[in-house]
Amino acid sequence: xxxxxxxxxxxxxxxxxxxxxxxxxxxxxxxxxxxxxxxxxxxxxxxxxxxxxxxxxxxxxxxxxxxxxxxxxxxxxxxxxxxxxxxxxxxxxxxxxxxxxxxxxxxxxxxxxxxxxxxxxxxxxxxxxxxxxxxxxxxxxxxxxxxxxxxxxxxxxxxxxxxxxxxxxxxxxxxxxxxxxxxxxxxxxxxxxxxxxxxxxxxxxxxxxxxxxxxxxxxxxxxxxxxxxxxxxxxxxxxxxxxxxxxxxxxxxxxxxxxxxxxxxxxxxxxxxxxxxxxxxxxxxxxxxxxxxxxxxxxxxxxxxxxxxxxxxxxxxxxxxxxxxxxxxxxxxxxxxx
Amino acid sequence: xxxxxxxxxxxxxxxxxxxxxxxxxxxxxxxxxxxxxxxxxxxxxxxxxxxxxxxxxxxxxxxxxxxxxxxxxxxxxxxxxxxxxxxxxxxxxxxxxxxxxxxxxxxxxxxxxxxxxxxxxxxxxxxxxxxxxxxxxxxxxxxxxxxxxxxxxxxxxxxxxxxxxxxxxxxxxxxxxxxxxxxxxxxxxxxxxxxxxxxxxxxxxxxxxxxxxxxxxxxxxxxxxxxxxxxxxxxxxxxxxxxxxxxxxxxxxxxxxxxxxxxxxxxxxxxxxxxxxxxxxxxxxxxxxxxxxxxxxxxxxxxxxxxxxxxxxxxxxxxxxxxxxxxxxxxxxxxxxx
DNA sequence: TCTGCTAGTGTTACCGCTAACAGCCGCCGG
DNA sequence: CCGGCGGCTGTTAGCGGTAACACTAGCAGA
Numbered sequence: 230x231x232x233x234x235x236x237x238x239x240x241x242x243x244x245x246x247x248x249x250x251x252x253x254x255x256x257x258x259x260x261x262x263x264x265x266x267x268x269x270x271x272x273x274x275x276x277x278x279x280x281x282x283x284x285x286x287x288x289x290x291x292x293x294x295x296x297x298x299x300x301x302x303x304x305x306x307x308x309x310x311x312x313x314x315x316x317x318x319x320x321x322x323x324x325x326x327x328x329x330x331x332x333x334x335x336x337x338x339x340x341x342x343x344x345x346x347x348x349x350x351x352x353x354x355x356x357x358x359x360x361x362x363x364x365x366x367x368x369x370x371x372x373x374x375x376x377x378x379x380x381x382x383x384x385x386x387x388x389x390x391x392x393x394x395x396x397x398x399x400x401x402x403x404x405x406x407x408x409x410x411x412x413x414x415x416x417x418x419x420x421x422x423x424x425x426x427x428x429x430x431x432x433x434x435x436x437x438x439x440x441x442x443x444x445x446x447x448x449x450x451x452x453x454x455x456x457x458x459x460x461x462x463x464x465x466x467x468x469x470x471x472x473x474x475x476x477x478x479x480x481x482x483x484x485x486x487x488x489x490x491x492x493x494x495x496x497x498x499x500x501x502x503x504x505x506x507x508x509x510x511x512x513x514x515x516x517x518x519x520x521x522x523x524x525x526x527x528x529x530x531x532x533x534x535x536x537x538x539x540x541x542x543x544x545x546x547x548x549x550x551x552x553x554x555x556x557x558x559x560x561x562x563x564x565x566x567x
Numbered sequence: 568x569x570x571x572x573x574x575x576x577x578x579x580x581x582x583x584x585x586x587x588x589x590x591x592x593x594x595x596x597x598x599x600x601x602x603x604x605x606x607x608x609x610x611x612x613x614x615x616x617x618x619x620x621x622x623x624x625x626x627x628x629x630x631x632x633x634x635x636x637x638x639x640x641x642x643x644x645x646x647x648x649x650x651x652x653x654x655x656x657x658x659x660x661x662x663x664x665x666x667x668x669x670x671x672x673x674x675x676x677x678x679x680x681x682x683x684x685x686x687x688x689x690x691x692x693x694x695x696x697x698x699x700x701x702x703x704x705x706x707x708x709x710x711x712x713x714x715x716x717x718x719x720x721x722x723x724x725x726x727x728x729x730x731x732x733x734x735x736x737x738x739x740x741x742x743x744x745x746x747x748x749x750x751x752x753x754x755x756x757x758x759x760x761x762x763x764x765x766x767x768x769x770x771x772x773x774x775x776x777x778x779x780x781x782x783x784x785x786x787x788x789x790x791x792x793x794x795x796x797x798x799x800x801x802x803x804x805x806x807x808x809x810x811x812x813x814x815x816x817x818x819x820x821x822x823x824x825x826x827x828x829x830x831x832x833x834x835x836x837x838x839x840x841x842x843x844x845x846x847x848x849x850x851x852x853x854x855x856x857x858x859x860x861x862x863x864x865x866x867x868x869x870x871x872x873x874x875x876x877x878x879x880x881x882x883x884x885x886x887x888x889x890x891x892x893x894x895x896x897x898x899x900x901x902x903x904x905x
Numbered sequence: 906t907c908t909g910c911t912a913g914t915g916t917t918a919c920c921g922c923t924a925a926c927a928g929c930c931g932c933c934g935g
Numbered sequence: 936c937c938g939g940c941g942g943c944t945g946t947t948a949g950c951g952g953t954a955a956c957a958c959t960a961g962c963a964g965a
Binding site: 335498 | 579624630649652653659673715796799800802836854855857858
């Protein structure tokens with residue numbers, strides 16, 4: 230069967246089911262939606278007819294008529310990140326019981342693309358939108374404002390939400406990590422991260438980090454950025470580069486766990502004394518770390534719970550506060566001396 | 568701003584733009600869709616009005632009227648797999664130029680859930696569907712058959728497609744890997760994989776693998792399965808378990824790269840002679856492998872190209888053959904002796 | 906001058922479904 | 936015996952757009 234179905238009949242509509250079962254379209258509609266009173270025998274007849282015909286309702290028409298759409302737009306920067314899939318899991322787990330369905334859009338960290346994705350989604354008149362981050366184009370903010378649906382911005386709460394925000398303070402997260410590092414006695418600290426001007430959360434973490442360093446009279450002794458390629462590999466390479474330039478550096482702070490893991494592998498391969506002579510830390514708390522020879526220090530980003538809470542707000546299960554702050558826990562692992 | 572927009576006006580429609588710009592709704596529609604002849608001044612007026620009002624078209628109404636929907640349903644088992652995001656990248660890269668938009672649905676490897684997801688998607692009358700795998704419930708197959716749209720089943724071609732299939736032969740992939748392993752002189756071979764009865768592709772690989780072993784008069788000396796948890800960690804644990812049970816095993820074939828990477832880390836930590844005394848191989852060709860201390864042997868699953876070809880078929884850019892087979896390349900890495 | 910054509914615009918009739926309301930029937934209490 | 940009510944079903948009028956066609960003016964060619 231190579232052709233797109235040599236279908237004899239036209240596409241099925243309520244009318245077809247109605248004729249096949251001998252009742253009005255309205256009654257069929259009621260049966261299929263489980264709404265209103267329909268007698269048991271009629272219900273059976275209709276379901277039988279729908280089943281044998283293989284009728285699939287047309288939600289487009291349904292949505293237009295009822296002015297109700299069971300879709301929730303979810304706008305995220307990337308899928309290859311391991312962090313957003315987990316947010317999605319949280320969202321789905323809550324939405325599953327509600328009849329609402331998530332629809333994902335990916336922006337690749339591009340503001341213009343985000344604007345387009347939001348526009349496209351809004352044009353389907355979803356019941357709500359969940360969007361990563363608080364930074365959007367003016368046009369996007371305007372559209373979201375006008376949409377008249379609940380908007381939940383997730384992951385970050387350092388800024389002004391359009392509607393509601395659920396997330397952690399990345400600035401605070403960076404600060405906390407810096408404080409822990411300083412408390413452990415490290416002094417020559419370097420930063421390794423992504424070259425992404427639009428990854429505002431990574432940026433805010435670094436800002437918070439440097440802020441705390443400054444308060445202790447320290448500054449970063451070096452920094453290194455990358456973009457593209459295997460994060461694990463880049464982590465190794467960047468670490469090698471930093472260590473070559475600064476043999477006396479005693480701590481490496483990575484903007485995410487993946488490059489941190491690469492760095493850790495490099496240090497172990499070089500036989501460096503971790504965490505004695507050199508400490509390392511990442512960010513996110515990804516599951517992958519559990520499998521490494523040594524546990525990288527990290528900070529859990531509350532991804533699952535962020536997804537759940539956001540979905541609960543959309544589903545009306547949560548009293549919506551403007552900002553819902555979650556608090557990540559620092560996991561010292563084996564790469565900060567205790 | 569905590570309330571879902573205390574909007575003064577009702578939701579905007581074409582009529583609003585039409586009144587604001589002094590032309591008919593039809594002309595506004597033409598301008599906004601860039602269809603038909605509209606004079607430059609009129610076009611300007613309309614665009615200006617739409618922009619200042621902040622009008623977002625209602626695709627639901629548009630789709631109903633035009634009987635055209637620019638959506639392509641993509642049904643995949645999981646997002647946390649690293650393999651499907653790459654397929655998505657391929658799909659998006661092709662669809663981006665066409666006005667078509669992918670909508671993702673996730674099944675978690677559950678056939679019933681897949682059926683539901685397909686039903687939901689079809690009820691939005693998409694222009695095409697891309698679905699991972701060839702195994703579906705009868706009801707799902709029936710619905711897809713009736714839908715009258717192009718259906719592309721991806722990843723796998725060992726079976727009967729509904730419409731079109733784009734993918735690799737996992738059975739052949741398993742066979743090839745076995746042949747390479749045997750050719751390299753390994754004889755005591757064990758398998759480590761996921762406990763997922765519905766991961767048909769992993770199953771087929773194993774079948775092909777054992778088939779080739781049998782042809783050489785060999786059988787698996789041991790096997791180990793897992794489910795859930797950090798794949799990397801599970802890989803370590805399972806590898807430790809197998810090696811404890813069978814100290815003389817000389818090759819470990821993993822059903823995916825992630826557990827393979829865990830196994831590799833374990834072997835290296837134990838100081839085993841890889842690939843001299845023991846060889847390892849995974850499957851997928853994930854980017855992560857580039858960052859490991861040693862390169863795991865693997866087989867690229869052509870994910871990006873599968874996504875592209877599938878999207879091309881949907882977009883009508885590719886003459887649709889029933890089966891489009893792609894051929895993965897074996898990447899021996901450093902874990903099979905050469 | 907008239908016809909024919911084209912560019913630009915408006916009119917009409919839906920698309921497939923559902924909200925809202927209008928029947929109809931049988932049964933109850935007064 | 937009647938009004939009223941609840942259970943069930945049908946009818947009507949859209950939802951907000953677009954296809955298809957109708958119309959108008961302006962201009963070229965006969």
